[in-house]
Structures are given as C-alpha cells and as structure tokens.
Amino acid sequence: MLISEDEIQRRIDELAQEISTDLRDKDPVIIGVLKGAFVFVADFCRRLDFPNTIDFIRVSSYPNSVVTSGEVKLELDLAHSVANRHLLLLEDIIDTGLTLQYLKASLGVRNPASLRVCSLLHKPDNNVKLSTIDYIGFSIPNKFVVGYGLDYRGYYRNLPYIAQIEEVQ
Numbered sequence: 001m002l003i004s005e006d007e008i009q010r011r012i013d014e015l016a017q018e019i020s021t022d023l024r025d026k027d028p029v030i031i032g033v034l035k036g037a038f039v040f041v042a043d044f045c046r047r048l049d050f051p052n053t054i055d056f057i058r059v060s061s062y063p064n065s066v067v068t069s070g071e072v073k074l075e076l077d078l079a080h081s082v083a084n085r086h087l088l089l090l091e092d093i094i095d096t097g098l099t100l101q102y103l104k105a106s107l108g109v110r111n112p113a114s115l116r117v118c119s120l121l122h123k124p125d126n127n128v129k130l131s132t133i134d135y136i137g138f139s140i141p142n143k144f145v146v147g148y149g150l151d152y153r154g155y156y157r158n159l160p161y162i163a164q165i166e167e168v169q
C-alpha cells in the first residue's frame with residue numbers, strides 16, 4: 001500500500017477547501033476524466049457546498065498496458081457545451097502529461113472562461129511542468145499504481161487505497 005484510505009480522504013478535504021476558495025462564486029463545471037477519476041470525482045464533489053455541474057470525458061492512452069502508447073484517443077465527449085464556463089478538470093493521475101496536454105488543447109478551443117486542473121496523483125519523475133497542474137493531491141514515485149479508481153487491465157479500481165503493483169511486461 002502506498003497511500004491509505006485515511007490519507008486520501010484527508011487530502012481531498014484540503015483540496016476541496018482550497019478549490020472552494022478559488023471557485024465558490026464561479027458556478028464551475030467539474031469535468032471528470034474517465035474512467036480512472038470516477039471515485040475521486042464522487043468523493044470530491046460531495047465536499048463542495050456551492051453550485052456546480054458535473055460532466056465526464058473519456059480518453060484512453062494505455063490500453064491493457066503499464067506503459068503509455070504515446071497516443072490519446074477521445075472515447076466519450078462531454079455532454080454539454082462549456083463555452084464561457086469555469087472548468088475544473090479532475091484527473092486521477094498525471095504520468096507523462098500526454099493526456100493532460102490533449103485535454104487542455106481539446107477544452108481550450110471550446111472557449112471556457114477559465115480552465116483549472118486538479119490531479120489526485122502526479123509522478124514528478126516524468127518532468128511534466130508543474131505550472132500546468134493547479135492542484136496536486138500527492139506526488140508519487142514513478143511506479144505503476146492501482147486502486148481508488150486506477151486500474152491494471154480493468155481490475156483493482158474498487159480498492160479504497162492506492163497500491164503499487166509490480167510491473168508486468
């Protein structure tokens with residue numbers, strides 16, 4: 001186990017407080033990146049006590065693998081227009097930054113009022129510019145992790161904590 005259920009929940013309390021200060025009066029759209037962020041979105045949004053809407057986008061970059069394929073595919077788009085809205089993108093993990101780069105470009109052209117990014121996990125070894133991520137839950141070693149929404153071949157998403165698994169080629 002890398003990060004316990006308690007640690008995750010405490011950190012989400014802090015993130016929700018910080019983000020509430022920034023977005024309280026902005027009627028934001030929370031955009032969850034499927035599938036990995038679904039647990040994070042569910043826990044995070046229930047800590048907000050101001051008006052917001054929630055939408056999802058699904059992209060894939062690692063079909064059945066622990067290493068990036070170098071390609072991001074849009075599998076499911078947002079249900080609604082986000083023009084002139086303040087957006088909060090919720091990611092489960094930022095690894096190479098490729099998915100984030102793709103999502104920022106894809107959302108940026110839809111003329112949102114603003115776009116903020118919050119990732120529960122971040123692997124700093126991969127040198128993604130920190131300025132591109134507004135809020136980070138935890139920085140973790142460059143290892144493959146599962147649990148709390150994150151999967152390996154579709155499994156382990158249900159674990160309430162984050163665990164590291166051995167890389168299998």
Ligand code: IMP
Pocket residue numbers: 033036061062068091092093094095096097098099100143144145146150151152
């Ligand atoms: P990136 O494009 O390399 O930043 O990868 C982002 C996506 O890859 C995440 O949204 C996850 O779906 C997946 N991913 C990256 N690292 C891990 C990991 O350690 N465990 C599970 N999924 C991961």
